Amino acid sequence: xxxxxxxxxxxxxxxxxxxxxxxxxxxxxxxxxxxxxxxxxxxxxxxxxxxxxxxxxxxxxxxxxxxxxxxxxxxxxxxxxxxxxxxxxxxxxxxxxxxxxxxxxxxxxxxxxxxxxxxxxxxxxxxxxxxxxxxxxxxxxxxxxxxxxxxxxxxxxxxxxxxxxxxxxxxxxxxxxxxxxxxxxxxxxxxxxxxxxxxxxxxxxxxxxxxxxxxxxxxxxxxxxxxxxxxxxxxxxxxx
Amino acid sequence: xxxxxxxxxxxxxxxxxxxxxxxxxxxxxxxxxxxxxxxxxxxxxxxxxxxxxxxxxxxxxxxxxxxxxxxxxxxxxxxxxxxxxxxxxxxxxxxxxxxxxxxxxxxxxxxxxxxxxxxxxxxxxxxxxxxxxxxxxxxxxxxxxxxxxxxxxxxxxxxxxxxxxxxxxxxxxxxxxxxxxxxxxxxxxxxxxxxxxxxxxxxxxxxxxxxxxxxxxxxxxxxxxxxxxxxxxxx
Numbered sequence: 001x002x003x004x005x006x007x008x009x010x011x012x013x014x015x016x017x018x019x020x021x022x023x024x025x026x027x028x029x030x031x032x033x034x035x036x037x038x039x040x041x042x043x044x045x046x047x048x049x050x051x052x053x054x055x056x057x058x059x060x061x062x063x064x065x066x067x068x069x070x071x072x073x074x075x076x077x078x079x080x081x082x083x084x085x086x087x088x089x090x091x092x093x094x095x096x097x098x099x100x101x102x103x104x105x106x107x108x109x110x111x112x113x114x115x116x117x118x119x120x121x122x123x124x125x126x127x128x129x130x131x132x133x134x135x136x137x138x139x140x141x142x143x144x145x146x147x148x149x150x151x152x153x154x155x156x157x158x159x160x161x162x163x164x165x166x167x168x169x170x171x172x173x174x175x176x177x178x179x180x181x182x183x184x185x186x187x188x189x190x191x192x193x194x195x196x197x198x199x200x201x202x203x204x205x206x207x208x209x210x211x212x213x214x215x216x217x218x219x220x221x222x223x224x225x226x227x228x229x230x231x232x233x234x235x236x237x238x239x240x
Numbered sequence: 241x242x243x244x245x246x247x248x249x250x251x252x253x254x255x256x257x258x259x260x261x262x263x264x265x266x267x268x269x270x271x272x273x274x275x276x277x278x279x280x281x282x283x284x285x286x287x288x289x290x291x292x293x294x295x296x297x298x299x300x301x302x303x304x305x306x307x308x309x310x311x312x313x314x315x316x317x318x319x320x321x322x323x324x325x326x327x328x329x330x331x332x333x334x335x336x337x338x339x340x341x342x343x344x345x346x347x348x349x350x351x352x353x354x355x356x357x358x359x360x361x362x363x364x365x366x367x368x369x370x371x372x373x374x375x376x377x378x379x380x381x382x383x384x385x386x387x388x389x390x391x392x393x394x395x396x397x398x399x400x401x402x403x404x405x406x407x408x409x410x411x412x413x414x415x416x417x418x419x420x421x422x423x424x425x426x427x428x429x430x431x432x433x434x435x436x437x438x439x440x441x442x443x444x445x446x447x448x449x450x451x452x453x454x455x456x457x458x459x460x461x462x463x464x465x466x467x468x469x470x471x472x473x474x475x
Binding site (some may be wrong): 232 | 288360361365374382392395405406428449
């Protein structure tokens with residue numbers, strides 16, 4: 001994304017709306033400019049209707065590897081390899097149909113860069129590597145999986161490591177035996193990354209004896225739950 | 241890697257409804273609202289088909305779910321790409337639904353959540369339905385609607401360099417757009433505008449919601465935070 005110098009009137013209204021913090025006013029001309037290093041290609045600025053001269057201009061097709069920025073940062077962009085848009089998959093939202101998470105199998109979703117911080121993919125790479133060591137099985141339909149050169153080791157392509165995105169979701173499944181180690185690895189690596197991540201824990205609860213059992217399981221892993229959850233209520237079925 | 245802008249009748253999207261009510265944010269909100277007033281609730285219902293299983297003819301069923309959810313007066317409703325607060329009309333939302341779209345609706349009242357869930361269950365659309373909110377509240381409400389929990393995704397919190405996060409009040413506002421499209425700076429600017437009387441809390445809430453393309457921003461909660469966080473300032 002760029003700002004056309006000849007159109008920008010330097011009002012500065014766009015500076016605060018950029019999720020990447022990439023827009024600044026130039027000292028000499030007073031016109032706004034976008035740092036290409038910080039720009040996430042999220043397209044918030046071009047969708048925004050506040051620019052009095054419509055000075056934002058985008059490239060129709062971004063070159064590799066910059067194109068990954070848009071995939072992970074613009075929620076209305078589709079990842080064509082999997083026909084899934086955005087940063088993740090349907091994960092538990094359609095588990096009543098797919099049974100991807102059967103009872104006794106757990107899912108972890110690690111939303112790197114969220115909330116509102118952003119992340120370089122080199123930090124995602126650190127996280128996927130430790131999860132691979134813990135035995136996690138990565139979701140194949142997730143865009144992060146397609147960036148892996150060695151899924152067994154969780155290694156991302158070196159070409160993308162310096163790309164900055166608004167957030168990227170790492171999705172994986174773990175067995176009950178692997179869960180404590182996976183969570184410990186995530187807690188450890190959180191001290192070595194230059195961003196944040198929001199962690200989600202997925203469980204099929206159709207055979208759950210009571211709600212407290214989930215919290216007991218997490219406590220045994222040395223972690224607690226926040227007051228927010230998504231609940232699939234089981235209305236989906238395989239045939240329309 | 242290839243990407244493209246979705247067509248409106250294109251591929252499935254996922255939303256980011258989780259991680260919007262951390263414990264400290266809950267406490268921040270409660271401290272804003274005080275002891276005597278019941279804060280607006282924050283529940284999201286999402287309906288979607290499943291790719292590779294039941295997406296065939298799902299546009300018709302998604303349009304039906306949009307109509308059903310709209311009857312229960314949500315504070316926000318979307319087709320996953322645009323919402324009533326991104327200036328889309330109800331008809332535009334419906335017209336742009338494709339077989340792999342999804343529908344999301346935000347409710348600020350538990351009774352409305354129950355009624356909306358009952359409507360979806362009675363319609364028997366065969367699509368997956370997901371409810372986001374505080375599970376201590378939503379799980380019993382789901383059961384009161386005659387349904388149960390199949391699979392749960394629990395937020396375990398935020399890790400890493402949390403010093404880079406904005407204040408709890410600002411987080412409580414901007415985390416309602418799970419894609420991170422509302423910046424802390426924008427929220428702070430709107431807080432200042434409301435404090436100065438340049439806009440009322442409802443206008444401020446709608447301004448923020450206009451950035452949330454997937455329509456899961458709760459304008460009712462945001463307006464309450466803007467109003468009570470500023471000592472009841474309202475135009």
